[in-house]
Amino acid sequence: MAAYMALHxxxxxHQEPCRDPMLYDTELTxxxxxxxQQLADRVAALQPxxxxxxxxxxxRCLQTATAACAQLLxxxxxxxxxxxPLEVEPLLRERVTLSSEVGRPPAELRRDFPGLTFPGDLxxxxxxxxGPGEDPRAVVREPQEVYEERLQALKRRLAARPExxxxxxxxxxxxxALTGLDLHPAEIATKEVQL
Numbered sequence: 530m531a532a533y534m535a536l537h538x539x540x541x542x543h544q545e546p547c548r549d550p551m552l553y554d555t556e557l558t559x560x561x562x563x564x565x566q567q568l569a570d571r572v573a574a575l576q577p578x579x580x581x582x583x584x585x586x587x588x589r590c591l592q593t594a595t596a597a598c599a600q601l602l603x604x605x606x607x608x609x610x611x612x613x614p615l616e617v618e619p620l621l622r623e624r625v626t627l628s629s630e631v632g633r634p635p636a637e638l639r640r641d642f643p644g645l646t647f648p649g650d651l652x653x654x655x656x657x658x659x660g661p662g663e664d665p666r667a668v669v670r671e672p673q674e675v676y677e678e679r680l681q682a683l684k685r686r687l688a689a690r691p692e693x694x695x696x697x698x699x700x701x702x703x704x705x706a707l708t709g710l711d712l713h714p715a716e717i718a719t720k721e722v723q724l
Contacts, residue, residue, distance in 0.1 A: 553666065554588045555629040561589070564715040565596045571717055572696070573600035579696035581614035583687075584645070585621040585703070586655060587632055591642045594698040601696075616646045620683035623700040625657040625671040632656045680706050688724035 557565060579601070584594040594615065605613035617638070623630040632638075634653045639645075657671035658664075671679075680703070687695070697704065704712055708720040 568597040580692035582696045583618040584698040619655045621699040
């Protein structure tokens with residue numbers, strides 16, 4: 530399976546690396562939005578063409594997918610007369626280590642991103658927490674073994690899909706685990722992956 534990877538970044542390079550600013554489900558900065566919009570031509574020119582776009586449900590990834598894939602989606606609709614799948618895949622989410630990896634309920638995300646397809650069974654709390662009844666906004670580091678199990682579940686889900694070429698919009702750690710690539714902000718890479 531060929532998979533294109535797009536990485537985004539939020540925040541300021543001057544932010545202290547170990548201090549959580551307690552900004553939940555962060556959005557792209559203006560600079561980040563400009564970078565993402567500059568990706569649109571490159572995404573539209575990808576060959577072979579992605580058959581579907583899968584995106585993490587964190588807002589910054591949803592913004593990235595919406596802006597960077599706009600031309601690609603329009604070309605697909607014009608050529609085939611049908612909508613290319615642009616699907617939210619919760620297993621692509623970032624590993625919870627900071628407040629920025631704590632998400633928002635699907636109802637809010639659907640309202641803000643009506644052009645994306647969300648899983649019908651997406652729980653109100655789809656990010657890692659200690660368990661039911663816990664404060665969903667508590668920043669609880671996702672244990673390594675839980676993260677690795679989730680990545681294995683993601684690989685199984687990707688392997689079960691019918692497409693041969695996907696565009697994944699996700700986070701550095703997830704994309705690195707899938708591909709071994711060290712992507713930088715606004716970088717797109719093509720990788721043949723064995724699932």
